[in-house]
Amino acid sequence: MVKYLGVYLSQKARAQTDITKRLAITYASLKVLRPFFESRDIPADWKFTIYGQVLRAIVLYAVQSETLTAAQNVKLDTLHFRVLRNITHTKTTFYHRVVNPNDTPASNMAISKKALDLGYKGHTLSTEALNRKLSLLGHIIRHPDSLEHKVTFTNSHMYRRHRTNFRVGPPKLHWAETAMTDAYGRIQYLEQQDRTAMLMRLPNAPIPLPVAPPEPHYINHEYYLNATRNTVWQLHDWELQRFYTTVRLWRGVEPSAQDRKQWQRVSGR
Known part of the structure; x- marks a missing residue:
């Protein structure tokens, strides 16, 4: 495993290590910025700007050259909607949904609509x-x-070759x-x-x-x-x-x- 220009490179040419480390750094940054995102005195467009310039820049660095799996795309979108929930002040805990069953919906589609109404013009991280x-x-x-x-x-065949005569598992x-x-x-x-x-x-x-x-x-x-x-x-x-x-x-x-x-x-x- 070698780190070159901010990207972790491996002999297997997989993005698992790099994406995992970037998500960990982004979640740590989100923990620091959570009071800023949850503040009701700061305009929403400022929060969206900070999200795009700081958090998205960290997790999407050199992502265009990596091969992402479906599970990794789901992890990216999970981070995206968690940030939007903090900005839109939407509670998602089970206790909150039981006590307040008539509260605003907390689905990803509802969160996207609320963010769009607040002026968000970006996309999900996987998109x-x-x-x-x-x-x-x-x-x-x-x-x-x-x-x-x-x-x-x-x-x-340069990408599909295996060391044995029989292929094991799906192709790379x-x-x-x-x-x-x-x-x-x-x-x-x-x-x-x-x-x-x-x-x-x-x-x-x-x-x-x-x-x-x-x-x-x-x-x-x-x-x-x-x-x-x-x-x-x-x-x-x-x-x-x-x-x-x-x-x-x-x-x-x-x-x-x-x-x-x-x-x-x-x-x-």
Whole structure:
């Protein structure tokens, strides 16, 4: 284990140690800043600014270059909503919910709505991490002759090889693979929400079943054997033209005409 430029590096190329230490530092900082967040005399926009400039900066440092698992994304969002609960003065203990059953809801969705009403314009930590990862992936794809491009799109067996003749457990996670899988899941989730919102307006309309994103090891690994830009778009056509140039798709921002022209020029499609 080596610490280089503030990031813990290991031979297994896992982000577990780095994320764990960053979360511990962030929770310790949150404990110090809790009186500031819970104060009712300080404007909410000041609290959101401190949260973004201090806590988010600590936990999201160099996160765009790490391969995060689903459990690690949940830990990031848990920290995010805990900070929002302190800012919005929302109690979440079981005793409080029993004594005050008619109090304001304490779910994550309710907390997000209260923070939005107070002027919060940020995202969850997992969404911000994915946003940065896709932005970095776009830069790598636009430079096919760089060392980063060759490392990212090298042959898949270099990342899947085991010491024995038989593989044990699921294949190792790949950085670009997990980034696209997470983005695909976000797109499917937004489309599901849009379909549900449209059907709920109609009486007795059935709710469509959610579409689960594919598992990382189910994706076609020829994607890594032919590391050309056109092949990338053909094998993974998950509306990449929408979030390749505008990685803020989940903000509801539609790509402009200039973004579409730039994508067509780079991808050759």
